[in-house]
Amino acid sequence: MTMNAISRSQIYVLDQDQALDFYVGKLGLEVNTDQDLGFMRWLTVNLPGDPEREILLEKPGPPALDPATAEQVRELLTKGALGGYLFMTTDDAHKTYEDLVGKGVEITDEPMERPYGIDFGIRDPFGNRIRIGQMFPRG
Amino acid sequence: MSRAVEESNRAMLRARDAMDRAYAQPLDVPALARIAHVSEAHFIRTFRATFGETPHRYLQRRRVERAMYLLVQTDRDVTDVCYAVGFGSLGTFSRTFKQIVGESPTEYRRRRAPSVAVPSCFTKAWTRPSSFG
Numbered sequence: 001m002t003m004n005a006i007s008r009s010q011i012y013v014l015d016q017d018q019a020l021d022f023y024v025g026k027l028g029l030e031v032n033t034d035q036d037l038g039f040m041r042w043l044t045v046n047l048p049g050d051p052e053r054e055i056l057l058e059k060p061g062p063p064a065l066d067p068a069t070a071e072q073v074r075e076l077l078t079k080g081a082l083g084g085y086l087f088m089t090t091d092d093a094h095k096t097y098e099d100l101v102g103k104g105v106e107i108t109d110e111p112m113e114r115p116y117g118i119d120f121g122i123r124d125p126f127g128n129r130i131r132i133g134q135m136f137p138r139g
Numbered sequence: 140m141s142r143a144v145e146e147s148n149r150a151m152l153r154a155r156d157a158m159d160r161a162y163a164q165p166l167d168v169p170a171l172a173r174i175a176h177v178s179e180a181h182f183i184r185t186f187r188a189t190f191g192e193t194p195h196r197y198l199q200r201r202r203v204e205r206a207m208y209l210l211v212q213t214d215r216d217v218t219d220v221c222y223a224v225g226f227g228s229l230g231t232f233s234r235t236f237k238q239i240v241g242e243s244p245t246e247y248r249r250r251r252a253p254s255v256a257v258p259s260c261f262t263k264a265w266t267r268p269s270s271f272g
Binding site for chain 2: 014074075077078079080087106107108109110112114115116119121123125126127129131133
């Protein structure tokens with residue numbers, strides 16, 4: 001038996017409310033689950049129409065991480081070195097790009113045509129990278 | 140306590156992202172320091188403490204990386220490539236390129252073949268010639 005889907009992925013964020021402003025308010029994702037479990041706030045989002053694939057927006061801190069380790073995570077995240085990376089697709093890269101520029105999203109890479117499609121890069125408020133691509137059909 | 144470090148890191152990252160995005164424009168330290176909301180002297184010092192090299196060196200290596208890319212992936216001539224990646228003169232470009240890569244732009248182009256296409260942010264991150272050894 002092999003696995004059949006990537007159902008949830010996780011990235012670290014410094015502030016979950018600010019993460020909602022960005023991922024839902026600016027990028028247009030939907031809140032999938034937002035529940036206070038007592039020991040943590042379980043906060044996941046998904047692309048509209050795709051609730052089977054969730055992104056967990058997790059805040060690093062104790063007791064999951066000791067305070068010193070959490071501090072290291074925050075420092076690496078904010079210098080863009082933690083490795084959090086999301087890849088999303090769109091039907092129209094240029095249009096999505098204009099839309100996000102209008103919303104003040106930080107662009108790291110302008111739209112460019114590549115052999116696999118047209119894509120561009122953005123940065124979330126915390127330091128995670130996101131790449132958005134209009135992919136050409138494969139094969 | 141560590142909040143100040145995080146804010147500083149994020150501001151330095153914003154300036155570094157600006158270099159990655161707008162390397163072709165005449166970026167200078169005052170412009171980058173404004174993006175990071177700090178003084179010029181503070182910017183150079185803090186950028187270096189954060190990323191291990193000065194902003195000038197980071198930008199030069201970004202420009203050389205983009206030049207390496209254009210030399211291999213396109214047939215634009217060397218002068219054209221030099222200005223396209225943000226160098227102000229062919230002399231500075233050739234000298235800097237050779238210093239960093241170890242051979243001239245023309246020699247470099249002759250030896251390389253185009254590579255597999257992966258998202259360009261990875262290419263840019265991994266092929267920017269490094270001084271870190």
